[in-house]
Amino acid sequence: MAYRCNDQWDKVTWRSHLAGARSAVPAQQRIAEARALAGVAASLPLPETVCCYVPFGTEPGSVALVDMLRNTGARVLLPVIPPRPDALDWAEYTGTAALVPGRLRGVLEPSGPRLGVSAVRSAGLVLLPALAVDHLGVRLGRGAGYYDRTLAHVAPDTALVAIVRDDELVERLPAEPHDIRMTGALTPSRGLVRLPV
Numbered sequence: 001m002a003y004r005c006n007d008q009w010d011k012v013t014w015r016s017h018l019a020g021a022r023s024a025v026p027a028q029q030r031i032a033e034a035r036a037l038a039g040v041a042a043s044l045p046l047p048e049t050v051c052c053y054v055p056f057g058t059e060p061g062s063v064a065l066v067d068m069l070r071n072t073g074a075r076v077l078l079p080v081i082p083p084r085p086d087a088l089d090w091a092e093y094t095g096t097a098a099l100v101p102g103r104l105r106g107v108l109e110p111s112g113p114r115l116g117v118s119a120v121r122s123a124g125l126v127l128l129p130a131l132a133v134d135h136l137g138v139r140l141g142r143g144a145g146y147y148d149r150t151l152a153h154v155a156p157d158t159a160l161v162a163i164v165r166d167d168e169l170v171e172r173l174p175a176e177p178h179d180i181r182m183t184g185a186l187t188p189s190r191g192l193v194r195l196p197v
């Protein structure tokens with residue numbers, strides 16, 4: 001389903017529609033999309049350090065994508081959820097054997113040393129989970145503000161790429177002053193779309 005330009009929906013309404021649509025995606029399609037995303041991610045120019053995430057629930061992406069990044073020789077950092085709503089902490093991904101359930105919803109996190117909130121500054125590319133991203137680069141997340149706070153710590157030239165399903169790259173989302181714009185979206189069919197478009 002493609003989302004039409006919709007100025008009436010607030011962030012909460014968008015989140016509920018997007019989550020509902022994700023739940024309706026058949027498992028086979030989910031697998032095909034995850035495989036396509038790993039393929040397009042493999043063609044990205046990769047810097048020395050990349051921040052990524054381990055998807056949970058219906059989120060697009062896969063551990064296979066994270067493994068692919070690491071297999072190219074990149075240093076891959078994954079988020080560690082802090083005890084209070086704050087910027088994310090980070091730890092290096094050293095393989096699936098060192099992933100353990102984190103403090104929210106059992107989202108998998110690396111068990112190795114915590115590198116601190118400023119570790120994100122060493123990344124040339126941050127791949128972010130998102131419910132949707134719009135043509136201006138406005139990203140809609142889960143609403144806890146972890147990534148908003150985190151992005152305040154990235155280096156100025158860092159590529160910020162949200163991983164979304166094709167229909168989740170939408171024309172316009174509600175934006176707030178604290179929303180830091182994405183420089184791209186990674187989608188299964190269109191690959192890397194540079195933003196704004």
Ligand SMILES: Nc1nc2c(c(=O)[nH]1)N(C=O)[C@@H](CNc1ccc(C(=O)N[C@@H](CCC(=O)O)C(=O)O)cc1)CN2
Nearest residue numbers: 053054055056079081104105107129141142144146147
């Ligand atoms: N894969 C992945 N990792 C991530 C994020 C993410 O969105 N996806 N985050 C992005 O910030 C951070 C974790 N943020 C999270 C925010 C909310 C919930 C959660 O369970 N939310 C409930 C509703 C609220 C609640 O019960 O507290 C939900 O979604 O049902 C989980 C993780 C860091 N790691």
Ligand SMILES: Nc1ncnc2c1ncn2[C@@H]1O[C@H](COP(=O)(O)OP(=O)(O)OP(=O)(O)O)[C@@H](O)[C@H]1O
Nearest residue numbers: 011139140141142143144145146147148149152178
């Ligand atoms: N830089 C910041 N410093 C402090 N609070 C912030 C900052 N950015 C966002 N917040 C707060 O975080 C909350 C959630 O913000 P928002 O709805 O934009 O989350 P999101 O980007 O969709 O989700 P997430 O970042 O968890 O993926 C808001 O209440 C907002 O006031």
